[in-house]
Amino acid sequence: MLEARLPEPFRAVFTTRVGTHVGGRYGGTPSTLNLDPRSEDDSHTVAENRAWLADIAGRRAVSPAQAHGVRVVGASEYLEEPEGTPCDGLTIHPDIDGELAALLLFADCLPIVLCSEVDLAVLHAGWRGLLAGVVQQGGRSLMGGPGTAIIGPSIGPCCFTVEGEVADAFAARFGRRVVVGGGDGSSRVDLWEAATVALEELGIPRGQVVNPRLCTACNTDVFFSYRREGPRAGRQGCMGWTVSR
Numbered sequence: 001m002l003e004a005r006l007p008e009p010f011r012a013v014f015t016t017r018v019g020t021h022v023g024g025r026y027g028g029t030p031s032t033l034n035l036d037p038r039s040e041d042d043s044h045t046v047a048e049n050r051a052w053l054a055d056i057a058g059r060r061a062v063s064p065a066q067a068h069g070v071r072v073v074g075a076s077e078y079l080e081e082p083e084g085t086p087c088d089g090l091t092i093h094p095d096i097d098g099e100l101a102a103l104l105l106f107a108d109c110l111p112i113v114l115c116s117e118v119d120l121a122v123l124h125a126g127w128r129g130l131l132a133g134v135v136q137q138g139g140r141s142l143m144g145g146p147g148t149a150i151i152g153p154s155i156g157p158c159c160f161t162v163e164g165e166v167a168d169a170f171a172a173r174f175g176r177r178v179v180v181g182g183g184d185g186s187s188r189v190d191l192w193e194a195a196t197v198a199l200e201e202l203g204i205p206r207g208q209v210v211n212p213r214l215c216t217a218c219n220t221d222v223f224f225s226y227r228r229e230g231p232r233a234g235r236q237g238c239m240g241w242t243v244s245r
């Protein structure tokens with residue numbers, strides 16, 4: 001597990017596929033930290049993994065039904081909604097959601113943690129969400145002005161090959177420099193750069209965007225990757241919460 005260094009009172013962690021719970025059919029040896037309850041993995045192992053993670057925060061983990069959209073809501077607000085309501089970002093405000101943690105799941109898409117001076121958002125940003133504006137929506141959903149962002153382990157420009165029309169859409173929205181490589185299906189999109197541009201538009205200077213540049217598809221010994229493993233890829237998590245000041 002990777003822990004982000006954030007200002008108080010914020011906390012955020014990124015899990016890997018390597019866990020302590022033996023069992024589960026996804027991910028092989030020595031054990032798998034698949035967190036996806038909607039997968040066909042051993043449900044007991046997944047439940048244990050999720051309980052282990054919630055214990056780290058000491059919070060109830062709220063884990064929405066992600067849909068590659070742009071909807072971002074408060075974690076307590078989400079709990080009031082009908083089960084399965086689509087949502088691709090949760091905010092945590094210490095006074096409103098202090099007993100909760102925002103948990104979103106990933107296998108190549110970008111986990112983005114946004115911090116303002118008062119609250120935090122955890123966003124699920126795949127290519128569809130980035131084009132649709134999930135980063136902007138995340139910024140608008142915060143009560144404070146966003147000042148720091150972290151892009152977690154996700155597919156890098158080394159591996160994210162796309163069809164020409166996706167490359168064109170990214171070039172039109174984020175500028176030509178987010179497209180790497182030539183045409184004929186060999187174009188790659190730099191989702192990290194696209195997300196950084198979107199974060200700059202929110203007023204977060206590039207220097208305040210932390211990105212360890214860990215590619216999930218290059219490192220399947222550590223991370224789940226949908227591109228590499230297909231429908232049986234597990235999911236790692238990004239969890240954000242707050243502690244008492």
Ligand SMILES: [Zn+2]
Pocket residue numbers: 155156157158159215216217218
């Ligand atoms: Zn890669």
